Amino acid sequence: MSKRAKIILIIIAIGFVVALIWFGKKNKKSIVEYxxxxxxxxxxxKKTVATGKVTPLEEIEIKPQITGIIDKILLLEGSKVKKGDLIATVRVVPNEQALISAKGRVDNTKIRVNNAKIQYNRNKNLYDKGVISRQEFEQIELTYNQSKQDLKNAENDYLIIKRGSAVSGSAANTSIIAQMSGTILEIPVKxxxxxxxxxNFNAGTTIASIADMNKMIFEGKVDESEVGKLKSGSDIEVSIGAIEGKKFPAxxxxIAPKGTEEQGAVQFKIKADVSLDDNYYIRAGYSANADIVLEKKDSVLSIKxxxxxxxxxxxxxxxxxKKEDGTFEKKTLKLGTSDGVNVEVLEGVTATDEIKIWNKASKDDDKKDN
Structure with a gap:
């Protein structure tokens, strides 16, 4: 064999060995440690969050007792009032037709009174002389007294239509009075x-709304899947969006007995009494969230x-x-309550078992799942 041929064979052998080493390293499975x-x-x-708002427990709307025009507004929104405080006054603008009709009834009644008075005076003289009986005179006297009362009623009706009150100087109907102590939330008129x-046919115009800001409630909604786990009287925590870092106990x-469908899901209204903190001023209508405990289990075997x-x-x-030889064995679990981070284990593992912490997902893991 020539020298050149030997060199070629040596080169081929070296290439073969290199190829074997390369393929061996490529096909060698790396050991993954867990x-x-x-x-x-x-x-x-286990908690749920109900979204809603805080509103006053007691809130009323003040409406006028007579139709008219707002004459004066004496207080501003946000003012604190006591029951009986004057908020505004109403100026009566009478209906001309009703006023003329009422005036006509007064005039007609005066005519009847004058006629009844004449009859009364004439028959009184006859009764004093013994010409007519006492019974006949009393009937005439009754007619006279009734006509005087009719006149008084007609005059009162006329005054009510004209100025809103039957008593001179009275402002019972034209004065808008606070019906409870609290804070004026809104005055929607000027x-x-x-x-x-x-x-009976009209709710009337709201002149002011008043609420007791010392008694606030949370109003929110929860999903139908969670409402069955709620219990009246449970303690919850209310977080108000406008007040960061503070939770109010409630x-x-x-819990509403009937739900309403919203965007394809049935929601149930809930209410809770909120315990206020004197260091914070809570305004009506603040958006809020309520943390509600649905289920709680103490000292249970859990895993992440x-x-x-x-x-x-x-x-x-x-x-x-993990088994004794370092390999891992698959174990099916029966789970209980979860808080989103930890989950209760009912069956499948013990407190001494070493559970694999999964590394970043790989193709090998996917094949193993299949």
Missing amino acids: ETETPFKTTIV EGDQVIQSN KLNF EALLKFDKKTEEPYVEV
Whole structure:
């Protein structure tokens, strides 16, 4: 064999060895090391959040007792009032037709009174002389007294239509009085606005709304999937959007018996009495959230939810537990309450088991799940 041929064979052999080494390294499976965690005992609290707002427990609307025009507004929104304080006055603008009709009834009644008086005087003289009986005279006297009362009623009706009150100097109907102590939340009218009294066919014009700002409640809504776990009298915490870092204790006192559908989901109204803090001023209508405890379990065996995997076929949760030889064994779990971070384990692992902490997902993990 020539020297050149030997060199070629040596080069081929070296290339073959290099190729074997390269393929060997490429096909060699790297060993992945996993850290482990053991189950632990902790308290798991399952909560839900209800969105809503805080509103006064007691709020009323003040409406006029007579139709007219706002003459004066004496207080501003936000003013504190006591029951009986004057808020505004109404100037009566009488209906001309009703005024003329009332005046006509007064004039007609005066005519009847004058006629009844003449009859009374004439028959009194006859009764004094013994010409007519006492019974006949008393009937004439009754007619006279009734006509005088009719005149008084007609005059009162005329005054009410004309100036809003039957008594001279009285302002009972034209004065808008606070019906409770509290804070004026809103005065939706201004001087010169026409207002309508409340009657069977009209709710009337609201002149002012008053509320007791020392008694506030939370009004919110919860989903139908969670309302069954709520209990009246439960303690909750209310967070107000306008006040950061402060939670107000509250007590749930109302759960609506009927839900309303909103955007495809049935929502149930809830209410809770809020305990106020004197260091904070709560305004009516603040948006708020309520943290409501649905379920609480103390000192239960738990693991972190990040350790869970779910079988793609059965969708059952499982973990991998380390065996004595260092390999991992798949164990299906039965889970209980979860708070989104930790989950209660009812069956599947013990407190001494070492559970695999999953590394970043790989193709090998996906194949193993299949």
